[in-house]
Amino acid sequence: MNSIIELSIMQVGAAYIFSLIVLIIVKVRGISREKEIIVSTIRMTLQLIFTGYVLVYIFENMNPWITVLVILAMELFAIQNIYKRTKGELSKKMKTIIAGSMAAGTLVSLIFFLFIVIKISPWYNPRYFIPIAGMLIGNSMTGISLGVDRLVDGMKSKKHMVESSLMLGATPKIASKEIVDNAFDSAILPTINSMVGMGIVFLPGMMTGQILSGTSPVTAIEYQIAIMMGILGSVSLTVILFVQLGYRTFFNSEDQLILDDE
Amino acid sequence: MFSFENVKYKNILNIENLHIEKNKVTCIVGESGSGKTTLLKLFNKLISPDSGIIKYMDKYMKEVDSVELRREVVMLPQSPAIYEGTVKENLLIGLKFSEKKDVVDDNNLKEILKEVNLNKELDEDAEKISGGEQQRLALGRIILLDPNVYLLDEPSSALDEETEHLVIEKMVEHVRKTNKTLIMVTHTKRIAEEFGDNIIEVKKGKILYQGGIANE
Numbered sequence: 001m002n003s004i005i006e007l008s009i010m011q012v013g014a015a016y017i018f019s020l021i022v023l024i025i026v027k028v029r030g031i032s033r034e035k036e037i038i039v040s041t042i043r044m045t046l047q048l049i050f051t052g053y054v055l056v057y058i059f060e061n062m063n064p065w066i067t068v069l070v071i072l073a074m075e076l077f078a079i080q081n082i083y084k085r086t087k088g089e090l091s092k093k094m095k096t097i098i099a100g101s102m103a104a105g106t107l108v109s110l111i112f113f114l115f116i117v118i119k120i121s122p123w124y125n126p127r128y129f130i131p132i133a134g135m136l137i138g139n140s141m142t143g144i145s146l147g148v149d150r151l152v153d154g155m156k157s158k159k160h161m162v163e164s165s166l167m168l169g170a171t172p173k174i175a176s177k178e179i180v181d182n183a184f185d186s187a188i189l190p191t192i193n194s195m196v197g198m199g200i201v202f203l204p205g206m207m208t209g210q211i212l213s214g215t216s217p218v219t220a221i222e223y224q225i226a227i228m229m230g231i232l233g234s235v236s237l238t239v240i241l242f243v244q245l246g247y248r249t250f251f252n253s254e255d256q257l258i259l260d261d262e
Numbered sequence: 263m264f265s266f267e268n269v270k271y272k273n274i275l276n277i278e279n280l281h282i283e284k285n286k287v288t289c290i291v292g293e294s295g296s297g298k299t300t301l302l303k304l305f306n307k308l309i310s311p312d313s314g315i316i317k318y319m320d321k322y323m324k325e326v327d328s329v330e331l332r333r334e335v336v337m338l339p340q341s342p343a344i345y346e347g348t349v350k351e352n353l354l355i356g357l358k359f360s361e362k363k364d365v366v367d368d369n370n371l372k373e374i375l376k377e378v379n380l381n382k383e384l385d386e387d388a389e390k391i392s393g394g395e396q397q398r399l400a401l402g403r404i405i406l407l408d409p410n411v412y413l414l415d416e417p418s419s420a421l422d423e424e425t426e427h428l429v430i431e432k433m434v435e436h437v438r439k440t441n442k443t444l445i446m447v448t449h450t451k452r453i454a455e456e457f458g459d460n461i462i463e464v465k466k467g468k469i470l471y472q473g474g475i476a477n478e
Contacts, residue, residue, distance in 0.1 A: 168359045
C-alpha cells in the first residue's frame with residue numbers, strides 16, 4: 001500500500017490559488033462578496049489548524065475525561081446551533097425537548113456503535129470516539145433542525161385542520177399525526193438521499209480520507225457502510241424522539257390547541 | 263344541559279348566566295365579532311374560561327375529559343376542514359378520529375348524503391367539490407358520529423337561501439327525531455325564529471337576551 005504524500009507548507013499554500021481565483025471573479029463581476037470569501041477562508045484555516053493541534057494533543061494524552069468533555073462540548077455546540085438555525089422563536093419547553101432528544105438520540109447510537117459495532121478499546125479511545133461522535137451529532141443536528149422547522153411550520157399553517165380534527169373528537173396525537181409524520185419524513189430524507197448517491201455520484205468524506213491515508217478501499221467501505229447505518233439510526237432516533245415529544249408543546253393539559261396569536 | 267355562571271374569557275366574553283336546555287334547538291344570534299364562535303367553543307372545551315363555572319350535565323366542565331366530551335359534543339366550524347381523499351373517506355374520518363368502531367356500509371353513507379342534500383358520489387374527490395358542498399359534507403360527517411349535542415357554527419354560510427333552508431330543516435328534523443340537542447350559531451334571525459326553541463342573543467360578549475321565541 002502506498003503511503004500518503006506529505007504536503008509541505010508551500011504545497012498547501014498553492015491551494016489558496018483557488019480562493020484567489022474566486023476573489024478575482026467576484027471583483028471583476030462586481031459581486032460584493034470579497035469580505036465573506038476572505039473571512040471564510042481565514043476562519044476555515046485557523047479553525048482547522050486549532051482543531052488539528054487539539055486533536056494531536058488529545059490523541060497523545062488519552063484520557064477518559066477529555067474524551068467525555070469533548071463530546072459534551074460537541075453536543076452543546078450542536079444544540080446551540082439548532083436554536084440559532086430555526087426560524088422564529090422557540091418556546092422554553094421546545095428547547096428542552098430539542099436538547100433532550102439530541103442528547104439521548106445521539107448518545108444511545110454512539111454507545112451502540114462504538115461498543116457493539118466497532119468494539120473500540122480502551123472505551124474512550126479518542127481516535128475513534130471523537131470523529132464518529134462528530135458525524136453522528138452533526139447529521140442528527142441537521143436532521144432535527146429540519147424536523148423543528150417542519151413541525152412548527154406545519155402546526156402553524158395547518159392549525160385550522162388540527163382544530164377541526166379536535167372538534168371531531170380526535171386526541172392531540174391523532175389530530176397532529178400528519179404534521180408529525182411529515183416532519184419526521186423531511187428530517188430523515190437528506191440522509192436517505194445521500195445513501196442513494198453514495199459510491200456512485202460521490203465518495204463520502206470519511207471514506208475518501210481513509211483511502212488517501214493508505215487504508216484499503218475495502219476496509220474504508222466497511223467503515224463507511226457501518227457509519228452510514230449509524231448515522232441513519234442516530235438521525236431517526238433523535239428526530240422521532242423530538243417529534244413525539246415536540247407536538248405536545250402545542251397543546252395544553254386540557255387537550256386544547258395553544259393559540260399564541262389570539 | 264349546559265349552565266354558565268360568571269364566565270369570562272379574555273376580553274371577548276363576559277357571561278353572568280346562561281342555560282341551555284336538553285333536547286332543544288338553541289340558536290345563537292348576534293352581530294359578527296360579538297363572540298358567538300368563542301361561546302360555541304366553550305361548550306366542547308376547545309377553550310376554557312379564564313374564570314367562572316361551566317357545567318355539562320351537572321358535572322363541572324373542569325373535571326370532564328376534553329376528548330371524551332368532544333366525542334359527545336361535536337362541533338362543526340364555520341369553514342370545516344376537508345381532508346385529502348374521497349367524499350367517503352371524509353365522511354368516515356370522524357369515526358376514525360373519535361376511535362368509534364361503528365360499522366357503516368355505503369348505503370348508510372348514501373343516506374347521510376341525502377340527509378344533507380348533497381348530490382355527490384362517494385368516490386368523488388372531496389377537495390374538488392364547491393365550498394357549499396364541502397360544508398354539507400362536513401355536516402354529514404358529524405351526523406354519522408351521532409353525538410348527544412351538535413354545535414353548528416353558521417352551518418349554512420356558504421349556501422344559497424333555498425339550500426340553506428332545506429339543509430337546516432332536515433338537520434333540525436333529524437335532531438328532534440333522535441332526541442338530541444342542537445346549538446347553532448346563525449347570522450339569519452329568520453332561521454333562528456323559524457327553527458329555534460330558544461334564542462340567545464349575544465352583543466359585545468354579553469348575553470342580551472335568552473329565552474323562548476318572543477313572537478311565538
